[in-house]
Amino acid sequence: MCIMTFDVSVVGPLNIDLIMSGEGPPDWNSIPTWDGPAAMEMTAAGSIGYTVQNLASLGASVTVSSCLSDDPLGKFVVDTLVATGVDTSLVRMIPDTQIAIGVYMLLFGSRKRPLAYRMPTHDQWQLAFTAEERARLLDARALHCGGYLHYREAWHGALVDLYREARARGLMTTLDPQFPLSPMPTPWMPALDDLLPHVQLFLCDEHEARGITGAEHLEDCGARLLVAGAETVIIKRGDQGALIFTGDGAVRAQPAVMLGTFVDSIGAGDAFDAGCIYGLLQGWDMAKCARFAAITAGFSVTGVGGSKTMPGLARILAEMGET
Ligand SMILES: Nc1ncnc2c1ncn2[C@@H]1O[C@H](COP(=O)(O)OP(=O)(O)OP(=O)(O)O)[C@@H](O)[C@H]1O
Ligand SMILES: [Mg+2]
Numbered sequence: 001m002c003i004m005t006f007d008v009s010v011v012g013p014l015n016i017d018l019i020m021s022g023e024g025p026p027d028w029n030s031i032p033t034w035d036g037p038a039a040m041e042m043t044a045a046g047s048i049g050y051t052v053q054n055l056a057s058l059g060a061s062v063t064v065s066s067c068l069s070d071d072p073l074g075k076f077v078v079d080t081l082v083a084t085g086v087d088t089s090l091v092r093m094i095p096d097t098q099i100a101i102g103v104y105m106l107l108f109g110s111r112k113r114p115l116a117y118r119m120p121t122h123d124q125w126q127l128a129f130t131a132e133e134r135a136r137l138l139d140a141r142a143l144h145c146g147g148y149l150h151y152r153e154a155w156h157g158a159l160v161d162l163y164r165e166a167r168a169r170g171l172m173t174t175l176d177p178q179f180p181l182s183p184m185p186t187p188w189m190p191a192l193d194d195l196l197p198h199v200q201l202f203l204c205d206e207h208e209a210r211g212i213t214g215a216e217h218l219e220d221c222g223a224r225l226l227v228a229g230a231e232t233v234i235i236k237r238g239d240q241g242a243l244i245f246t247g248d249g250a251v252r253a254q255p256a257v258m259l260g261t262f263v264d265s266i267g268a269g270d271a272f273d274a275g276c277i278y279g280l281l282q283g284w285d286m287a288k289c290a291r292f293a294a295i296t297a298g299f300s301v302t303g304v305g306g307s308k309t310m311p312g313l314a315r316i317l318a319e320m321g322e323t
Helices: 026-034 048-057 070-085 133-138 156-170 206-214 218-227 268-281 286-300 313-319
Strands: 004-011 015-021 039-046 062-065 065-071 093-095 101-106 116-118 139-145 172-174 199-206 234-237 242-246 251-253
Touching: 004 048, 004 268, 015 070, 026 062, 039 048, 039 070, 048 062, 048 070, 048 286, 048 313, 062 133, 065 070, 070 093, 093 268, 133 139, 133 156, 139 156, 139 268, 156 172, 172 268, 199 206, 199 268, 199 286, 206 234, 218 234, 218 242, 234 268, 242 286, 251 286, 268 286, 286 313
Parallel strands: 004 062, 004 139, 015 101, 065 093, 139 172, 172 199, 199 234
Antiparallel strands: 015 039, 101 116, 234 242, 242 251
């Protein structure tokens, strides 16, 4: 029997989230004169940061391939991932560059999207893999990419070949593309058309599903993504839960699971992805994977960012009724 080094190889962008939360000014007119205390956190984020930390907390062995600035902020991200048990030996530290930063001011308004952000000045991840990197990424049971649509330069490139090879070798393949960072007319499907046939489980949220397919109704979005090649599609819908589309034409709903006081939904989707990937690695059916993922995401929304309040596997299994 062939024993793989890692459970999951993950490719995608990493960045820092600066998250401020607390009470805001009582009305807009008082903003110029208002000051007040707030809670502030710095987290290792990006389209894959929370996913890899949560996978590691669940007990999966994870290696991550990405690029970071070779400075104290890049080092903070690496140290945070290493502290949760993630292998970072494939992360490239690029000198004289700036890491991306998302600034979330959760004093009023959205509890999900950044108020402002700084883009990276380095590649988001490797546009070409060395033979050694490729071999290491394929030495796993599953391959995941988060944030593919964020990185236009990577479309139709080395990652497509990596997915093709991963499927040929029997790895599970999952993809959460997120969305294009600069305006792009819909449908965004042409960016994904050569990758989707190599994707077993495709995850996106409802806004992204509409942007990718150009369809309005989620049933049509799911159907188009299946026709484009994904084996299974999950469309995430915030506190409305998620819809699961399978090749037999079935559409199943997975309700959101609320496990305490809501703090923010930053990284909820990334936590959901981690739960799904973990479930697939256990050989569970999609319904069970989705329930486990909803509980994983349910824990993430009770704390700042996407990983701070992620418990270990035993707590999530207890919530599934499987102690
Ligand atoms: N307010 C909430 N309350 C409870 N659960 C939530 C809430 N928001 C999100 N979730 C859970 O997280 C899952 C993913 O949600 P969401 O639609 O926010 O994904 P996303 O847009 O991909 O997130 P991300 O911003 O991380 O990319 C949902 O299916 C649900 O299980
Ligand atoms: Mg998402």
